[in-house]
Amino acid sequence: MRADAKRNYDRIVEVARVVFREQGYDASLDEVAKRAGVGPGTLYRHFPNRDALLDAIMQSWVDRVDEAAEKALTHEGSPRDLLLAWFEEYVRLISLHKGGPAKITSALGDPDSPILTKCQVLTRASDRVVDRLRDEGALKDGVDTISLCRLVGGVATVADQSELDEAAVRPLLEVVADGMVK
Amino acid sequence: MRADAKRNYDRIVEVARVVFREQGYDASLDEVAKRAGVGPGTLYRHFPNRDALLDAIMQSWVDRVDEAAEKALTHEGSPRDLLLAWFEEYVRLISLHKGGPAKITSALGDPDSPILTKCQVLTRASDRVVDRLRDEGALKDGVDTISLCRLVGGVATVADQSELDEAAVRPLLEVVADGMVK
DNA sequence: TGCTAACCGGAGACAGTCTCCGTATCGTGG
DNA sequence: CCACGATACGGAGACTGTCTCCGGTTAGCA
Known part of the structure; x- marks a missing residue:
């Protein structure tokens, strides 16, 4: 994985953890992307759907x-x-x-x-x-x-x-x- | 309540009961309206939100x-x-x-x-x-x-x-x- | 039958999801 | 050190669902 991709990936997971805790599992993914400073396209390429993102969050x-x-x-x-x-x-x-x-x-x-x-x-x-x-x-x-x-x-x-x-x-x-x- | 209003009200409740059972509480309300043969405006005037509709369904x-x-x-x-x-x-x-x-x-x-x-x-x-x-x-x-x-x-x-x-x-x-x- | 209050329902504003694709960036091989 | 191909970026926009507004219609009474 390219360095910039990894940076974005990690950043999205980190932000999503916070947003899901704040707003629940139904929080807007576009908002997660925005708060992570990436476009929705980037988020959806790394995580095809909400569950994939949850899975990454639960890794640790x-x-x-x-x-x-x-x-x-x-x-x-x-x-x-x-x-x-x-x-x-x-x-x-x-x-x-x-x-x-x-x-x-x-x-x-x-x-x-x-x-x-x-x-x-x-x-x-x-x-x-x-x-x-x-x-x-x-x-x-x-x-x-x-x-x-x-x-x-x-x-x-x-x-x-x-x-x-x-x-x-x-x-x-x-x-x-x-x-x-x- | 006018006769036509009551007719629509009853029909919406009846249809909603079926649709909620089929598709769950998250079913599209516009679909309920469509299947009841009314416009979305009519549904939302009778029932300002989803919960009001649920309340009516639970009456019986x-x-x-x-x-x-x-x-x-x-x-x-x-x-x-x-x-x-x-x-x-x-x-x-x-x-x-x-x-x-x-x-x-x-x-x-x-x-x-x-x-x-x-x-x-x-x-x-x-x-x-x-x-x-x-x-x-x-x-x-x-x-x-x-x-x-x-x-x-x-x-x-x-x-x-x-x-x-x-x-x-x-x-x-x-x-x-x-x-x-x- | 005619009037008016009540009702109807479609157009559309808004929000969220997800995709497509032109552009930008990385990092490697020469 | 640079040029180039592979990879990633992100915004525009299609689509779906929620809910509102308002012009047109209709019921029911006098």
């Missing part, structure tokens, strides 16, 4: 997922507390920007999703938590990773759309945790 | 909510089963069209929502179920109606966006129910 995010899972797994305490700690990390991770929780959660089961690989990272991290708890015999039968992701993703989606703060989200996560542990 | 829906609550309350069986029966009705009720669960659930806490009164009907119905279960001492402390609506709304939102069928939704609702009953 992947590392944080594994860190978060690691951190949650070191959590001392009851299975319920471990689960809750992971839930809270999970919600934080997928609440990248307005519309993020919905976007990511609906991509979970979609093999054609442009952010599929990103979601798999998240699923695998949840897998580790589920495996650990299952080994301890702490989970109800029938509880699996995909259910966990959907339930917590659902809570995060509602929180995102209703602009709930952490204090309001916590009791919802507690219900989900209580419903999953034996 | 209100009756079905109370019926559904009634039906759930007659349910014989354990508190968990009653709760589950109501959850399933709830999901069905708010899954009017694509985007419906998200729309309705996010309107729950918004006093300025254009469909506020419709949501209150839903909240009140859930209240009846919660009161009944609380009287029986079957609910955990801290569980309230708004939490119920948000959790089940979250599940319905995910189901809507991921196009899950009833069989896939059921285990999610079971987790929520288990987390709420003692």
Whole structure:
């Protein structure tokens, strides 16, 4: 990639991260281009569509997922507390920007999703938590990773759309945790 | 209201109900107008914006909510089963069209929502179920109606966006129910 | 039947998405 | 060091959807 192209690419991703956080996933791409100091043509050549841009934004995010899972797994305490700690990390991770929780959660089961690989990272991290708890015999039968992701993703989606703060989200996560542990 | 105006009003609502179900809440309003055989001006005079139209569509829906609550309350069986029966009705009720669960659930806490009164009907119905279960001492402390609506709304939102069928939704609702009953 | 208030609906302003293509720039090979 | 081909840039504009304005039409009453 030519030096000027790389410069523009990086600049667009950086600006898009800010704009998506400020205005949500529906923000105008022409505005992203304008704020990045490039023409719309440039933006659309690098990123054929909105999802491609999101995918690039999430590139650095992947590392944080594994860190978060690691951190949650070191959590001392009851299975319920471990689960809750992971839930809270999970919600934080997928609440990248307005519309993020919905976007990511609906991509979970979609093999054609442009952010599929990103979601798999998240699923695998949840897998580790589920495996650990299952080994301890702490989970109800029938509880699996995909259910966990959907339930917590659902809570995060509602929180995102209703602009709930952490204090309001916590009791919802507690219900989900209580419903999953034996 | 003049007879011709009423005719158009009714026709638009009827067509919008179909189009929203087919294409989701984001469907083009100009298309609704076209299919109703009126100009866009007529549609927008009757309904200043998309939400006003949704509000009109939901008018007849209100009756079905109370019926559904009634039906759930007659349910014989354990508190968990009653709760589950109501959850399933709830999901069905708010899954009017694509985007419906998200729309309705996010309107729950918004006093300025254009469909506020419709949501209150839903909240009140859930209240009846919660009161009944609380009287029986079957609910955990801290569980309230708004939490119920948000959790089940979250599940319905995910189901809507991921196009899950009833069989896939059921285990999610079971987790929520288990987390709420003692 | 004639009048007037109410209603109709198309033209068009505006915003966002995305493409095309002439122009400008990079960086390499001579 | 320069010239040239490959690559990238970005603005003009086509297209779609939202919503408004207003000239023309019509319902319904006297």
